[in-house]
Amino acid sequence: SPFLLPQTLVTSAGPFLLLSWISSISALYFHIGETEKKCFIEEIPDETMVIGKYRTQLWDKQSGSFLPATPGLGMHVEIKDPDTKIILSRQYGSDGRFTFTSHTPGEHQICLHSNSTKMALFAGGKLRVHLDIQVGEHTNNYPEIAAKDKLTELQLRVRQLLDQVEQIQKEQNYQRYREERFRMTSESTNQRVLWWSITQTLILIITGIWQMKHLKSFFEAKKLV
Amino acid sequence: VMMFGSLRVLLQVLWAQLLCGWVLGSELTFELPDNAKQCFYEDITVGTKCTLEFQVVTGGHYDVDCRLEDPDGTTLYKEMKKQYDSFTFTAAKNGTYKFCFSNEFSTFTHKTVYFDFQVGDDPPLFPNENRVTALTQMESACVSIHEALKSVIDYQTHFRLREAQGRSRAEDLNTRVAFWSIGEALILLVVSISQVVLLRSFFSDKKTTMTRVGS
Numbered sequence: 001s002p003f004l005l006p007q008t009l010v011t012s013a014g015p016f017l018l019l020s021w022i023s024s025i026s027a028l029y030f031h032i033g034e035t036e037k038k039c040f041i042e043e044i045p046d047e048t049m050v051i052g053k054y055r056t057q058l059w060d061k062q063s064g065s066f067l068p069a070t071p072g073l074g075m076h077v078e079i080k081d082p083d084t085k086i087i088l089s090r091q092y093g094s095d096g097r098f099t100f101t102s103h104t105p106g107e108h109q110i111c112l113h114s115n116s117t118k119m120a121l122f123a124g125g126k127l128r129v130h131l132d133i134q135v136g137e138h139t140n141n142y143p144e145i146a147a148k149d150k151l152t153e154l155q156l157r158v159r160q161l162l163d164q165v166e167q168i169q170k171e172q173n174y175q176r177y178r179e180e181r182f183r184m185t186s187e188s189t190n191q192r193v194l195w196w197s198i199t200q201t202l203i204l205i206i207t208g209i210w211q212m213k214h215l216k217s218f219f220e221a222k223k224l225v
Numbered sequence: 226v227m228m229f230g231s232l233r234v235l236l237q238v239l240w241a242q243l244l245c246g247w248v249l250g251s252e253l254t255f256e257l258p259d260n261a262k263q264c265f266y267e268d269i270t271v272g273t274k275c276t277l278e279f280q281v282v283t284g285g286h287y288d289v290d291c292r293l294e295d296p297d298g299t300t301l302y303k304e305m306k307k308q309y310d311s312f313t314f315t316a317a318k319n320g321t322y323k324f325c326f327s328n329e330f331s332t333f334t335h336k337t338v339y340f341d342f343q344v345g346d347d348p349p350l351f352p353n354e355n356r357v358t359a360l361t362q363m364e365s366a367c368v369s370i371h372e373a374l375k376s377v378i379d380y381q382t383h384f385r386l387r388e389a390q391g392r393s394r395a396e397d398l399n400t401r402v403a404f405w406s407i408g409e410a411l412i413l414l415v416v417s418i419s420q421v422v423l424l425r426s427f428f429s430d431k432k433t434t435m436t437r438v439g440s
Contacts, residue, residue, distance in 0.1 A: 029266050039255065154364060157364060174385075178385075192406065199410065203414065
């Protein structure tokens with residue numbers, strides 16, 4: 001009957017929604033100090049999307065456990081591209097979601113540090129940060145894509161395979177670019193070693209000749225030779 | 226009425242899905258300063274198959290200590306000064322599992338460590354569908370291709386990390402060669418000039434003593 005529906009809705013949807021929200025960003029967690037800055041490196045090819053989600057909890061001495069979602073507790077997220085240029089520098093709340101797309105291939109650095117407005121809360125406590133970073137094809141939400149483009153199961157699977165293969169291709173391209181850099185570095189080292197050995201030999205010979213000449217003229221002047 | 230019924234079924238399936246264990250796969254690369262220890266925690270339900278893989282990307286001798294503990298503190302995995310390893314286990318207890326990377330044996334080298342902690346299986350593509358029939362041939366082919374591609378991506382990652390290692394060593398070598406060649410040229414010049422100066426000073430002293438003796 002229609003009157004029972006709100007009840008079933010609340011009893012089944014409520015905990016589900018709560019747990020799904022929690023478990024969706026309740027992945028790995030670690031502890032961070034007050035002014036500590038934690039950085040993570042993501043080496044990615046270009047045009048790759050990265051989605052990061054975090055959730056913070058604060059240690060409460062009274063209850064002896066971690067309290068969820070403390071208001072006034074913010075995290076500052078700073079993302080640098082391979083040329084150490086800042087592409088994202090924003091303050092988020094106690095729970096946040098940040099996303100960026102790389103435009104140059106290489107090592108991107110994602111740094112998090114807490115920027116609490118109420119430092120007193122921190123006294124003797126550590127902050128627990130749940131973090132989940134998804135890269136490339138892992139950022140795709142397949143159920144959403146299926147609903148939006150109205151795909152059958154087989155079409156969705158194929159779409160997933162296409163995304164995976166695209167990621168592999170991008171990575172291979174990036175691999176080629178990295179190998180080129182590596183080769184250039186090796187060749188530069190090779191050149192430097194070559195020039196160094198030639199220069200060193202020349203310096204040695206020249207100083208040897210100079211030494212002998214100088215000493216000879218010195219001893220002749222001293223009338224020892 | 227039909228709509229309410231199917232909505233309820235949907236919610237029940239989603240709820241059941243939640244209880245079965247969601248995807249929890251984390252792949253991170255972080256910097257471990259010298260004399261530091263970094264720990265990560267994860268809540269795992271009993272019976273879940275988990276894999277921890279780690280690799281040291283840059284720094285020193287490319288080794289790190291790794292330790293994995295279960296909720297009661299029992300050490301499930303402990304290795305010292307390991308460069309790369311992979312450890313699979315099935316969770317025997319419910320609770321928070323902890324794994325730590327330690328660089329406490331190193332005095333001045335920072336290490337960059339990559340780890341991949343997979344918990345359970347991937348989420349199904351269609352969470353809002355109660356699968357009653359078996360997969361068709363096409364679908365199972367898609368599943369096997371998906372698994373094969375996942376391992377390709379995994380190998381690519383490890384290859385990229387090894388290449389990063391090699392490249393960082395090569396770049397180090399390059400700068401060291403540059404400094405060394407300039408430094409050694411300077412040392413050569415300084416040494417040869419000071420040798421001559423020193424030799425000259427020996428003979429100057431002898432001359433004065435000789436004249437004194439003579440007179």
